Amino acid sequence: MRANGRDTRRKARVAIIGGGFSGIAAAVALKRKGISDFTIYDRSDSVGGTWWDNHYPGAAVDTPSLLYSYSYAPYAWKRTHARQAEVLEYLRHVVDLFELNSHFELGTEVERVEWREDIGRWSVELSGGRTELFNAVVSATGLLNVPRYPAWPGLEDFGGPVFHTARWPKGLSLAGKRVAIAGSGSTAAQVVPAVAEEAAQVLMFQREPGWVLPKGARDLAADEHEAHASATAQRLTRWYMLVQRERASHRNNIWRPGSKRNAAAEQAARAFIERSFHDRPDLAKAVTPDFPFGGKRPVVTDELYPAMARPNVRLVPAAVTRVGANSVVDAEGETHTADVLIMSTGFMADFSTSFETVGVNGKTLDDEWAGEPNAFLGIMVPGFPNYFIMYGPNTNGGQIVPHLEAQAKYLASAVELLETGKADAIEVRPAALNIFNSIVQKRLSGTSFERANNYFKSSSGRVVTQWSDGAMTYVMLTKLFRRSVWRTRKSSATPSTQLRSTAAEVAQPSAPSLRTGSGVSGVTGGLSKLRTLRRDVRTLIALDSVTVFSQKPVDGPS
Structure with missing residues (x-):
């Protein structure tokens, strides 16, 4: 909106809850729209979200580093698959790059958010008794952020250290200890090999095995470092990787039993078992699932199977049922002595948050969902105006960071309507949500997600x-x-707001220290630059060879 050549935008205040990948993506998207009045709340003492909380030994991504980054912030990665410290370093780099530090309120927990229809604002209650008003709220706490604690009898009586992997004690020494680790998923696959290097004995309790694929993780070679220095090569490679994954993921083809891609992935996992345990048929049998590939989240690791074969590691193919003062009892009734008990038992996957969300007419989000989380594009829920969810229902799987970028742009375009005065309240139409849910559930029907015990489903069996x-x-x-x-409306109760600068005045930073000259836009030395770019792209693509998404499907039923 312009009057006499001047932008007459209002200031829309936005609360972003969560300072990890999701919250940072939302902040960048708002800033790129020229929206600067936002606050990022995080209860932790640092930016980083889950990558700050989860600092257990061995923590790392299972996606190529190049894809586990924002498209607008390429980075000179050190490893094919970044470890926790490097991911945290990257997120801090992005915060500095886009000058977001002043927007953070760390060590501040959001306890409750409530829509105030009388003033067209969200009331946000913070730790310490403070309450702030905002035009919009972004829930950026992520899907897997609330640890799941088992209700084992006797847990409180265990005499040694006992903790969840997401709450790993700093400075903990496991030297000479007998360590029991409950769980066999992606986190346990990273923890067990790391702990086995230090502990006297490791017991890994496996309730049910999952399919495992090799990661091929390693430090980058000199030529690969050079290739990563090209921002253009990174962007082209990123598109190539996304296209490969799009082909594999169309209608969840790779997760659909009976498809060629699903058969190829399962065959690769079985071959990995055979290579790793050709001389240990007992372990080969114990780690082979009885459900189709993708029924649980596949574990991607190079270290787990070798660790299982170590003399100081024992796989217990049974769940923990109860705990003693210095022991753990499994489902078969066997008692195992332990000095330390580590719970790698996952997270609550019901999209629950540590804060209560109250929408129109006093209805909470939990009541609205009634155990069946759903949102349009995973972002918006009817009855909760100007409330946006990052990494919401039915958005998991595939490539998370591209999803987060898209969600951030989506919510920023809605906030822009608030900022320009075109709307005071924005909701998604219920009919749109119903149609979206119907289509998504139809396309998910028949996938491996329905055929195993996993966190993908609600209690009704619906994949959420x-x-x-x-x-x-x-x-x-x-x-x-x-x-x-969207259904938009204006409210006469909305207080007047001050004017702000135009979006054009907000400078957009570019990533430093990366080479952009390998692009093809220049004339001088064009052929040489093109050859260099082709070399860099080929080098980066080669790093993706470990993924099933780039494998040719084997012969089999379609």
Whole structure:
């Protein structure tokens, strides 16, 4: 809106809850729209979200580093798959790059958010008794952020250290200890090999095995470092990787039993078992699942199977049922002596948050969902105006960071309507949500997600966490369905707000220390630059060879 050549935008205040990948993506998207009045609340003492909380030994990504980063912030990664410290370093780099530090309130917990219809604002209650008013709220706490603690009898009587992997004690020494680790998922697959290097004995309790694939993680070689220095090569490689994954993920093809891609992935996992345990048939049998590939989240690791074969590691193929003062009892009734008990028992996957969300007419989000989380594109829920969810229902799987970028742009476009005075309240139409849910559930029908015990489903058996296609499809939908599915309204109760500068005045930073000259836009030395770019792209693509998404499907039923 302009008057006499001046932008007459209002200031829309935005509360972002969570300072990890999701919250930072939302902040960058708002800033790129020229929206600067936002606060990022995080209860931790540092930015980073889950990558600050989860500092257990061995913590690392299972996605190529190049894809586990923002498209607008390429980075000179040190490893094919970054470890926790490097991911945290990257997130701090992005915060500095986009000058977000002043927007953070660390060590501050959001306890309750409530929509105030009388003033058209969200009331945000913070730790310490403080309350602030905001035009919009972004829930950026992530899907897997609340640890799941088992209700084992006798747990409180255990005499040694006992903790969840997400709450790993700093300075803990396990030297000479007998360590029991309950769990066999992605976190346990990283913890067990690391702990086995230090502890006298490691007991790994496995309730049910999952499919495991090799990661191929390693430090980058000199030529690979050079290739990562090209921002253009990173962007081209990123697109190549996304296209490969889009082909594999269309209608969840790779997760659909009976498809060629699903058969190829399962065959690769079985071959990995055979290579690793050709001389240990007992372990080969114990780690082979009885459900189709993708029924649980696949574990991607190079270290787990070798660790299982170590003399100081024992796989216990049974769940923990109770705990003693210095022991753990499994489902078969066997008692195991332990000095330390580590719970690698996962997280609550019901999209629960540590704060209560109250929408129109006093209805809470938990009541609205009634155990069946759902949101349009995973972002918006009817009855909760100007409330946006990052990494919400049915957006998990595939490539998370591209999803987060798309969600951030989506919510920023809505906040821009608040900022320009075109709306005071924005909700998604219930009919749009119903149609979206119907289509997604139909496309998820028949996938491996339905055929195993996992965190993907609600108590009714409905798949509530997983996305039904690839990241590129999701991004396209977030661009297509905005104002056409929104219901906007203005409120006469909205207080007047001050003017602000134009979006054009907000400078957009670019990533430092990366080479951009390998692009093809220049004339001088064009052929040489093109050859260099082709070399860099080929080098980066080669790093993706470990993923099932780039494998050719084997012969089999389609």
